[in-house]
Amino acid sequence: MPQDSTRFSNISVLAHKRHTRGRNNQFALWDGRGSTSMPICFKLGIMPRLPFITFEGSEGSGKSTQADRLSVRFQRCGIPYILTREPGGTPIGETIRELLQFAPHNSGMTAETELLLFAASRSQLVREVIRPALECGTCVIADRFFDSTTVYQGAARKLDRQMIERLNTFAVGDCLPDITFVLDVDAATAASRMQRARRKADRMEQQPAEFYEQVREGYREITARDPGRIVLVDGSRDADEVDNEIWKTLSSRFSILAETSNTEHRTSKH
Numbered sequence: 001m002p003q004d005s006t007r008f009s010n011i012s013v014l015a016h017k018r019h020t021r022g023r024n025n026q027f028a029l030w031d032g033r034g035s036t037s038m039p040i041c042f043k044l045g046i047m048p049r050l051p052f053i054t055f056e057g058s059e060g061s062g063k064s065t066q067a068d069r070l071s072v073r074f075q076r077c078g079i080p081y082i083l084t085r086e087p088g089g090t091p092i093g094e095t096i097r098e099l100l101q102f103a104p105h106n107s108g109m110t111a112e113t114e115l116l117l118f119a120a121s122r123s124q125l126v127r128e129v130i131r132p133a134l135e136c137g138t139c140v141i142a143d144r145f146f147d148s149t150t151v152y153q154g155a156a157r158k159l160d161r162q163m164i165e166r167l168n169t170f171a172v173g174d175c176l177p178d179i180t181f182v183l184d185v186d187a188a189t190a191a192s193r194m195q196r197a198r199r200k201a202d203r204m205e206q207q208p209a210e211f212y213e214q215v216r217e218g219y220r221e222i223t224a225r226d227p228g229r230i231v232l233v234d235g236s237r238d239a240d241e242v243d244n245e246i247w248k249t250l251s252s253r254f255s256i257l258a259e260t261s262n263t264e265h266r267t268s269k270h
């Protein structure tokens with residue numbers, strides 16, 4: 001993958017602008033300013049690249065909370081990262097998100113149209129944001145990625161699974177997550193958390209209870225199929241506990257994260 005830092009600096013500007021509009025309409029970026037050595041070591045090829053980390057789970061599972069917490073941790077440690085969300089994360093993707101979730105005329109949307117719109121948002125996000133960020137030595141934290149399509153449109157909407165797999169491959173190419181955390185909660189816990197959120201449900205949140213059972217089952221199935229990449233986390237626990245478990249897993253699998261966070265902590269004390 002070619003280096004393209006000019007394009008990436010444009011992304012940084014965009015990311016910062018969107019970040020000022022708040023957590024629910026953004027992707028955030030920490031470019032490692034204050035971090036002493038990391039980006040240059042990466043560029044010189046003396047450091048492995050930082051991982052591409054995805055968070056998955058049903059509504060109310062706590063995945064966005066955990067993605068946010070990990071970004072705060074990275075920021076504190078001086079690890080350069082971006083935080084993306086799906087659908088969305090680019091101007092085109094955010095327009096698609098609006099169409100999928102909130103547009104007043106979206107109630108008649110077919111499952112096939114829905115599938116293609118999620119794929120369109122993702123293919124834009126990969127090429128405009130995720131791939132250039134990884135190429136520049138930035139860690140990517142993604143709040144949802146292609147496993148959401150496998151589970152929601154495949155396991156729950158029951159669209160053809162092989163076709164979904166091909167479409168996922170077409171949308172992301174070789175840009176695959178290094179690790180995926182699936183936050184697992186039972187439907188009752190998820191529903192009560194969603195009620196506490198106290199905002200109007202969007203189109204995707206107006207499904208019957210059995211839809212969410214199928215979503216949960218779908219996530220469990222993909223975890224069993226790909227245990228090397230996907231880690232199932234009990235999301236019903238306290239957010240601190242979940243956060244600690246996620247960090248423990250990440251720092252044991254990616255020594256570069258543990259080393260960088262230690263180095264940056266030591267550096268910042270002087």
Ligand code: TMP
Nearest residue numbers: 086087118144145148149152153204205
């Ligand atoms: P969220 O960002 O609040 O989790 O909302 C995204 C919604 O879109 C959620 O209901 C899951 C759904 N979704 C799919 O059905 N397929 C997909 O590929 C993605 C990314 C999301």
